[in-house]
Amino acid sequence: MITIPYLTALTTYFSYGLLFAFGQFREFFRKIFDWWRGNNLQGYAPICLGLEDFYIRRLYLRVQDCFGRPICSPPDAWFDVVERLSNDNNKTLKRTTKVSRCLNLGSYNYLGFAASDEYCTPRVIESLKKYSASTCSARVDGGTTSIHMELEECVANFVGKPAAIVTGMGYVTNSAILPVLIGKGGLIISDSLNHNSIVNGARGSGATIRVFQHNTPSHLEKVLREHIAEGQPRTHRPWKKIIVIVEGIYSMEGELCQLPEIVAICKKYKVYVYLDEAHSIGAVGKSGRGVCELLGVDTADVDIMMGTFTKSFGSCGGYIAGSKELIEYLKYSCPAHLYATSISPPAAQQIISAIKVILGEDGTSRGQNFDYQNSLLVSSL
Template sequence: MITIPYLTALTTYFSYGLLFAFGQFRDLFRKIFDWWSANNLQGYASICLGLEDFYVRRLYLRIQYCFGRLIASAPDAWFDVVERYSNDNNKTLKRATNITRCLNLGSYNYLGTTVLHTDLEECVAKFVGKSAAVVFGMGYVTNSTILPVLIGKGGLIISDSLNHNSIVKGAQGSGATIRVFSHNTPPHLEEVLREQIAEGQPRTHRPWKKIIVVVEGIYRMEGELCKLPEITAICKKYKAYIYLDEAHSIGAVGKTGRGVCELLGVDPADVDVMMGTFTKSFGSCGGYIAGSKELIQYLKYTCPAHLYANINLTTSCSTDYICHRSYS
């Protein structure tokens, strides 16, 4: 845990407070001016209240140039940035004649995966003990878009009652039947599995096309470790797949930071789908799915989060950390 110096925290809050105060004073004078001037919209309510766009008007406009950069080339690893200037406090930006060659650290590019992403995926797979991996630009999206690809109508998802909202939304969007077992209670999981296998699909009572049990490595609000050895044994017994979310456990537990499998002595081969994020222990952004080569190839061809979205290049800063832990 990183401790922020009191002086840094206080000066930061003071700066925000100062900007807010000056913005409020300027809004007050604007209201007085508008009241004094003629109003051609008598009887109409204001489309936008003062505080609704306060951040944009008084804070963001002053730094918008930092985020809205104009480029004059393809959004590749390197691109040409057009310099701009403003004569009205950044309300409008005018194009200058200078063009600067810059490194792209975060831009949409649908033309393919970079070498850095491939290196990161290989490092992730080796780190968690799987054959292959695929990385995504956001951890929440990783869960919410992967589950609908893995399972659909005629399938059964058995989810821990305290699973993260991203898992819940992914399960709901899959079209599969959803059943919940008591939080971190293997006996109840076995009871639900046995009952559902015996009953089969609703109405038709046909066998389930697929059964996936979804758990987390460490439950974020409770700080509680998943009883993975017992759950793994039950899933093996009933031929159910295991989906393990390690957003809060990967990099944090285990002798070398490889998560709950390492900590609890579970063979990664016994976990079919291993999900994790870079936003916690790795101090970066994005998420990943690790599994068999066949699974990862299938996900790359079918998952919308991979096909229709970009992968932020800042995710690759996790590579050094993961590779260091993998090879040391």
């Protein structure tokens, strides 16, 4: 975890405070002029209200050029950024022909697979020629090809589970699958710093949600013991299902999950463990197989293993790995599988090829030479 110096934090808050004060001063006169000119919304409600509108106009627009800059090269460790100009105080930005070479610190590209690769790229191009750019269909209709079946088998073998299901978007993997796994009468106990996709998925499930202090197994046990004893609200009936949700590496803090202790507590109280390895799969462990390999946890003790392909594998989408019964159930009930367009064949081939490189199945030792432990630093940036 990176600690911020007090002077840096104080000067940052002071700058925001100064901008806020001057912005409010200007807002006062703006309201007077708007009242004098009359309302020009013609009966429509304003799209942005309150502090949201104030933040966009008085704070964000002043620094808008620092965000969303277009790039004109592959998103490798270094890339080319197009410079922009504004003649109206950043309300509109115009592209120029000038390009700046920048160090890429805003990418998930932990192992470098997002750039052109000697092994992956030719195979992706071949899959593009064979399967086209997209299936344009959900998995249950015309969206399942032989390459999708190969990908799911490859992922299951890589993470050490009997079966896996893949989706076209990492965020949706959590937000769409959690409501299928648990519902009303169930209890979700979530780490207080879990990702927003987990938060939204838990809220959409209808289950009761409780949080425990970030990465604190002792507090998790306390929460579990109390809620198992109390049962469901009002009726005090036993919970239909209890799931504990943690992340392998917490993306904003760069901290490793205390997985062995958490798994031991979950086994003690006979509750399910849901492990989000979006930032850890491919990035840590002796052979890149994630926190279970790194911390010596048997994957059989983790009931549901989730991960994404956008970080270490240079592609898109996500996966759920677990028992064959679980994956079969998800294929019949998960909205991300039933209704969403399947992951594109070239993206699927990129993942398969990247896994083969990591495992050394490409005929080289590149996978063994990856510094997986230092990928922790990358994931914390």
